[in-house]
Amino acid sequence: MGSRLEKNSDAVRKRIQGHAFDDEEGEEYEGSTFGGFSDYMRRKKLKLQNLDADLRAQTSQNPQIFRGIVAHVNGYTQPSLADLHKLIVSHGGGFLQYLDGKTAVTHVIASQLTPKKKVEFAKYRIVKPAWIVDSVKAGKLLPWNDYRVVDEGVKQKVLGFENGSVVSQASTQRRGYRDQTETSWYTSQMRHENGDTEEPPEAPPPFAPEPGKPREMQSPVIPASPAVEADDFPGVSSIGEADLLAAMEDVPDADASFDEDDDGELMRPPPRLDPVPARSQSKPVLPPVQSADVPPITQRRPLTPEEYNAMLWQDAGGQPSAQKKPLTAEEHNAILLQNPHMAKSSTANPDFINQYYRESRLHHLSTWKADLKAQLQARAQEKSSTQRTRSKAPGARRYVLHIDFDSFFAAVSLRQNPHLVDKPVVIAHGSGPGSEIASCNYPARKFGVKNGMWMKTALELCSELNVLPYDFKAYEEASRHFYDSILAVEGVVQSISIDEALIDVSEQCIKAGGSDGKGISEGSIYREQEKAKQIASSIRDAVRDKTGCEVSVGIGNNILLAKVALRKAKPAGQHLIKPEEVLAFLGELEVTDLPGVAWSIGKKLEEIGVKYVKDIRELNKERLISALGPKTGQKLWDYSRGIDKQEVGEQVIRKSVSAEINWGIRFINQQQAEDFVQCLCDELSKRLLENLVKGKQMTMKIMRKAADAGMDPPKNLGHGKCDTFNKSVVLGVATTDKAVIGKEAISILRSYGFSPGELRGLGVQMQKLEPLKPMAASTSTVESSQRRLQFKKPAAVPATTPLKTTTETEEFKSSHKKTRPKLADEPDPIEEIANPKKERTVRLMEGPIPLPLETSVKHRP
């Protein structure tokens, strides 16, 4: 995996956010995309929102004619606001009490509007209340056009962003989000690979579902026979008919006016049909998933096709039989999860989080990266405290090495499969169409296969592709050897990732040159460069010896140049950029070859006529800054001239900790969603403790299926096209308490009132971190800082404690003791990359350096 590893594999959800609607006349509206409401901390609003979820959950039997619609009622109406609210929500719609300018409201309901309001609401569709009433009566969504309050005309046509001339003052010529979305990598990949599935061009507009239209869900719906038995994952049953029926169950009409005066508590728990352990109102501890909804283990007979059909085409409450009710998202998921394979790989499996993180390459990449960074920074700190830091001679030549494995995952996995080395090989989880390619060897690249590509595309490019599985253990092992070799070199080391590092070897090289490293002395410069090359070469040899894999090395006089030199070095080589070559070398690169420049900035540059780095030099700085912003503009101005002020090994302290999952999220009711959020918070709390920090601000991240996205995205159990919603809350006091975090997170989730079946991704993040108080002082700081660096081989440890079975209340669990029996006396060098799940070293944090976890544990009774 090179420096460009998975360049495209992420940044997925974020660029698919804006979606505009085509109404019945094909008129374009810029839907205000981002939902939520202005101030969820205000209790009253909160409650109003919460009701929606409850009400919606109870009325899923109603024809969900307003699905995809989010309404706001303005002014006095007949029927009343409350009645309209109830009608809308109980028929699948969303409702917002307040407009905050960037909510996801699609329609404003009003009997009439003042001229001022007309302007204010210009970007919404304004309809009369009768639209709601008549639609419910008709059992289907009627064309809203017939109920317009404002006449057709300029008033409702807004946002002429395409017209560049409109935006002038802002100095940055900005395109609408939608434009960016349409040309994003993700969108284009979707089109390329799956243009037929996710958004069929003939798909009905979201506001006019065609109820009778068959849905393309037959195959997942009807399992031939259960290939995975329920006890493949003990502790949970497969989703049975009971769940399915529960999801579709008739629920008595919700009381539209829950009392509003119990302000002391978070909110009213949703009323339920089946007996569910009630949430404790005083203690914010939520019941675990399996205790809530999942029935005891029973072997269930899968539904027969007839039964599915009965459900699928169930008549919607007395409608004419031609009018079949489309399934709600919850019903859809319930049916989907009938397939045991699906259930196992989704939130229906209580072990899902652990299982998922075990298999996710991106999760591994992130954890590895954080661990390595912490370890190397701790090492650097220790070094600088023991030996006087010599200040760098200003103006001296620098020699920075950027070292990187060639197609890391593939190379490591190929050692077990030497017969494939000359054949095209990729690393992926499977060979299904949506499987992502994490790494590909050079023979595969010759076919045009790239990291991050989906299997479908890769197979089109190369039909004889060999797919090898991940071997995370082996990657850690190879990385350990890699870092052993790097750390043996005299210089300043900075970890980039599991397979990538920087070393500043300036001091060594200048010493070899025999000058002060400033003056222009041909001989000295030559000797310096030769020294750098020789260091690079010996590192490559060392890593090859120990791992059997090739690394490449880029050498330059700053990080930027080392990085771009690496491109030229690959594969299995090294390249040094001499000072006199810098401008020519950089100039011929495309702008997107620069670090920090990818599709988005690349496109902005393209719009102002810049394709190559040398083109940047033609622009004055002001132009660049006005197009890209002050920092980015300045940075690129510098980069194009070979300037990079960043130093190797700069210390950065962690500012956030988070846990998110945006795959396999398929809920059939609100309870499951909330339980899952709690599990995420448990995980987050665990990570906070591992990092010895607590957080004062929490952010909840939500991905919800876009209104125009199909129920089943092209990627199996993927999130597909989504809207994203982030909301943060500042806690009174910093905490690691999973109950507190969970309470806040669930509160935010509820406040949005999303249909649980439409959730596609969830995450929780802590910011405003503070160091956790160290345990009672014990060992000397010196000793602890020495211990801090040990990369421990995890002792043979029992499986990690299941997420929800822990009853520990203490900050440090005693199980750590068992895990790491005799720690203080092991002077091993770096022995293995710490297992991210069980082993952590102390993180750098502001304030006093906390004692290492182990040390603290040791001294507890």
Next chain:
DNA sequence: CCCGTGTGGTAG
């Protein structure tokens, strides 16, 4: 000017 929140973008 500062600050805060929310969103976008990027990299590994």
Next chain:
DNA sequence: ATCGCTACCACACGGG
């Protein structure tokens, strides 16, 4: 089938 994470920076915008 499939495992689309996570930290960090920059920016826009709104309010003092």
